[in-house]
Amino acid sequence: MLEQLFAPAVIIGILASGIQLATPYLYASIGEMFSQVSGVLNLGVEGVMLIAAFVAYYVALKTSNLILALALAALAGALMGLLTAFLSVTLKAEQGISGIGIYLFGLGLSDLLFLVLVGTPTAIRGFPELDLPVLSSMPVLGPILFSQNILVYFAFACVPLAWFVLNKTTLGLKVRAVGQTPEAADSLGISVARVRYIAVIVAATMAGIAGASLSIAMFNIFQQNLTSGMGFIAVALVYFGGWRPFRVMLGALLFSMVNALQLWIQTLGIGLPSDIAGMLPYILTIIALIFAARQIVTQPTALTKPFERGE
Amino acid sequence: MKVRYTFFIIALVAMLALAACATPTAAPQPTAAPAQATAAPAGKPFRIAVVMPSAANDLAFSQSMIDALGELQKEMGKDKLEFVYSENMFNVTDAATAIRDYATKGYDLILAHGSQYGASVQDIAPDFPNTAFAWGTAVDTFKEKGVNNVFAYTVASDQGGYVEGVIGAKLSKSKVLGALGPIPAGDGQLTIKGFEAGAQATDPNVKVQTTFTNSFSDVALMSQAAQTQIASGADVLTGTSQSVVGAVSVAKDKGALWFGNQSDQASLAPEIVVASQVYDWTVALKDMMAKINGGTRGGEVFIMTFANKGLVMVYNPAYKLPDDVKALADKTVAGLADGSIQTGIK
Numbered sequence: 214m215l216e217q218l219f220a221p222a223v224i225i226g227i228l229a230s231g232i233q234l235a236t237p238y239l240y241a242s243i244g245e246m247f248s249q250v251s252g253v254l255n256l257g258v259e260g261v262m263l264i265a266a267f268v269a270y271y272v273a274l275k276t277s278n279l280i281l282a283l284a285l286a287a288l289a290g291a292l293m294g295l296l297t298a299f300l301s302v303t304l305k306a307e308q309g310i311s312g313i314g315i316y317l318f319g320l321g322l323s324d325l326l327f328l329v330l331v332g333t334p335t336a337i338r339g340f341p342e343l344d345l346p347v348l349s350s351m352p353v354l355g356p357i358l359f360s361q362n363i364l365v366y367f368a369f370a371c372v373p374l375a376w377f378v379l380n381k382t383t384l385g386l387k388v389r390a391v392g393q394t395p396e397a398a399d400s401l402g403i404s405v406a407r408v409r410y411i412a413v414i415v416a417a418t419m420a421g422i423a424g425a426s427l428s429i430a431m432f433n434i435f436q437q438n439l440t441s442g443m444g445f446i447a448v449a450l451v452y453f454g455g456w457r458p459f460r461v462m463l464g465a466l467l468f469s470m471v472n473a474l475q476l477w478i479q480t481l482g483i484g485l486p487s488d489i490a491g492m493l494p495y496i497l498t499i500i501a502l503i504f505a506a507r508q509i510v511t512q513p514t515a516l517t518k519p520f521e522r523g524e
Numbered sequence: 525m526k527v528r529y530t531f532f533i534i535a536l537v538a539m540l541a542l543a544a545c546a547t548p549t550a551a552p553q554p555t556a557a558p559a560q561a562t563a564a565p566a567g568k569p570f571r572i573a574v575v576m577p578s579a580a581n582d583l584a585f586s587q588s589m590i591d592a593l594g595e596l597q598k599e600m601g602k603d604k605l606e607f608v609y610s611e612n613m614f615n616v617t618d619a620a621t622a623i624r625d626y627a628t629k630g631y632d633l634i635l636a637h638g639s640q641y642g643a644s645v646q647d648i649a650p651d652f653p654n655t656a657f658a659w660g661t662a663v664d665t666f667k668e669k670g671v672n673n674v675f676a677y678t679v680a681s682d683q684g685g686y687v688e689g690v691i692g693a694k695l696s697k698s699k700v701l702g703a704l705g706p707i708p709a710g711d712g713q714l715t716i717k718g719f720e721a722g723a724q725a726t727d728p729n730v731k732v733q734t735t736f737t738n739s740f741s742d743v744a745l746m747s748q749a750a751q752t753q754i755a756s757g758a759d760v761l762t763g764t765s766q767s768v769v770g771a772v773s774v775a776k777d778k779g780a781l782w783f784g785n786q787s788d789q790a791s792l793a794p795e796i797v798v799a800s801q802v803y804d805w806t807v808a809l810k811d812m813m814a815k816i817n818g819g820t821r822g823g824e825v826f827i828m829t830f831a832n833k834g835l836v837m838v839y840n841p842a843y844k845l846p847d848d849v850k851a852l853a854d855k856t857v858a859g860l861a862d863g864s865i866q867t868g869i870k
Contacts, residue, residue: 222755226755234744234748237744328579333583334581334583336776337773427744431744432773433770434792437578437579441741441744442742472748476735476748481733487738491736
């Protein structure tokens, strides 16, 4: 039975679904990383994803224009980011608590809008799979890497981009500075509040794209609580990745591959109880968190701490 | 700092655990036959309150009940039947509060529409001896525990699954069928077992692959499960629970066929939904109302089958089913109804 799992077609299948499943996590956690590096923990990712997923779905349903749907979903994310930043930066609210508030707000609002504006779920036509010329016909790697929808490619492109912005640009330096020693940054004339606003809004915009990647690329449908916990996993992945883009990507891929693996284990009829198979990714995440807790060194020092200017 | 961090990690783990939690709407196996009766009109309207786990428009379990009540109300008139409902009661404690509230308000019948509500009903019903309660999908009326005002209702969904399996085996080109479910229990599992039995009985060479996602709400995982099924060769799929909407859309994208369950799911993707087994709760509801009007408030189990029309195959008019396959499906439904065909699922 178990040798079925090592058949080439199955391995390609696992890797391809793993990469696809990783997409929403990548957008959400790369974004969240920016916010956290600047010192703001945004636990509301899930709520932002839900609202944006609905917006993308609704726009695609009404106009069939996927680019517009994606843009408006990103905008909805940005607005939620503005709200988050206002609560966490300007009002200096306890970030864990206000994040839960944003989550519940997003959960409730997306459901309400869905009920009022749509009612019965209908499938839409989302982003199609895009076979990259030449590359997609490569043996083995072709179907894994180069036969996905466009949002998958963008998600992976975001990783080196995020690394570059964070480590090689002035903005990245400022973001890290306000997350490590806001007092020092402030004394050098950097506006801590402004940098944090930017970081939080970028994070929420990406959470918005993550939501859209679900409703108009992956499932092509919206339903109440569509994300079912993905946003929280994205937050966990940032810790797992130690606030470094490539390690966050590794975490997202690992989590998704294990999820894809458990589905294949069941589909192939390998005699592992579905409960055990289903638990695998979560057990892995919890173990990952325990490991992450050991490498506290890399955590942005000012994370979750509102900045009070010493007079 | 460190303390706060640890607290945060614990909170995060707790949230993950919550996210991983499934909310079961499971059903035990049917054991008794339903009573045959029709509703007798009373002077004042008959008032029903429903508490259900998911949204009233979930195209699945909860919607099947709301559709039935709407149908019944149309039939009887709004002056004869009133109903109210509380949806999204995934949380059993909230549901129990709602059940008690409705009982206090004097409804004639309170439907706890989810098998996770059994303990709450057993607890609350004795406090309101003049109110009738019903819960499902379940077969335990708590009569042996001295409770006399609780009905139980369930559905022989293995029968619908069987018919879907028969049609699926005929339509499949790859001879691989896929079945998706939330947890290996309840009417979902009955459907899948029936599906397997029907497919095997029609063509022993057909393989049925089964996946359970362990969640009633995880649309992402259910979609990916559908994708995995299709990637491993399945070209005909079925699935239960409100989380299948994404799976239907995946099937549509990849050109696989779909069989709906609980509610008519043709509207999700008219191109590929062949047929749905629809739960028509009006059958059980009419029986129950007749009993209540006659003074009986509980102690009986209602099981919906093809025979009593509580289970109906609804064919999607937009999908062209070959005549010989449709004829075979009709023959199978008739056979299951008169008992000449048995699903063999216990």
